[in-house]
Amino acid sequence: MSQLATPSRLSRTDIERVVRDVLSGHLAGSTGKRTEQPNPLMVNISARHVHLSQEHVEVLFGAGSQLTVFKPLYQEGYFAANETVAVVGPRLRMIANVRVLGPCRGASQVELAFTDGISLGIDLPVKISGDLAGTPGCVLVGPKGVIELQSGVIRAMRHVHMGPDDLDYFKCQNGDHLQLKIHSPGCTTILEDVVVRASKEVKLEVHLDTDEGNAVNLDRATHVELIKPEKCGCKH
Ligand SMILES: [Zn+2]
Structure with a gap:
């Protein structure tokens, strides 16, 4: 019998992890995949x-x-x-x-x-x-x-324009910092500090400048995704 199977040995952290694993497994099984992103993500160079x-x-x-x-x-x-x-x-x-x-x-x-x-x-x-x-x-x-x-x-500053549906989907608000992962041949990159600029009448769009766009070879990118970073200790 494994150590984890003995209830008296289970720490609170172990229990939380097991519950999390079960829940995420269950959700993945029941829905097949995450909820559809409400709007297509455009990444453009300004x-x-x-x-x-x-x-x-x-x-x-x-x-x-x-x-x-x-x-x-x-x-x-x-x-x-x-x-x-x-x-x-x-x-x-x-x-x-x-x-x-x-x-x-x-x-x-x-x-x-x-x-x-x-x-x-x-x-x-x-x-x-x-x-x-x-x-x-x-x-x-x-x-x-x-x-x-x-x-x-x-x-x-690199930023993403978001309307109300996008804010809901990504669970963020004006001023939050997201990550943008750009999959490009030979230079896949995660850009941090993509600041959310929320407004009502706006289409989901990331703006990078030419230096950033060239560094990640945006023209050749095959896939882009916005990621909400785990909270980290640093202040930004
Ligand atoms: Zn902009």
Whole structure:
């Protein structure tokens, strides 16, 4: 007889483990597989881009100018604009033709990959979009004018847009950190700290930047999955 079969020897941990094993076995047996994910998971690369206030659109592209649609984005109502600007760093290094995304926002913001920051000479902080306090600035040059941003240049923190059904399914809430596993030939990777950005009218979509997308060879990925990490001791 095994040690575990003697009730007096069973520790609380043993009992919990046995119960857990039985329950998970039972659930797997009864349902066959997990509940279906309510929405397909899209993982897209956000190439470097700029968000502009309407006021800045008019400075850069002329009084009365409006952004015009070049290509709709996956999220309803958002688009890549025909308009582009040059982003100039502190040592006059420049990246030309950076796409503006619409619609306009309250505050202008420049989202770059680390590699872009290195070539511009800007030490990019990793920030959730819109969290611009204390971030570095740059100069934006358009066909009709120039804007000097005092702040607003960031590397956007990798994130996943989730609607109510997705929050339910993954049992998480706005601001939680998930993991994204990308299965790619030769470079399967788990990205941590994929921050949940919840809103009502949104499609399930992960945004990575070009550095991240290239590192995991996203173009060749065969499968992607979001994973809720076990609670760990560290604070993030
Ligand atoms: Zn996004």
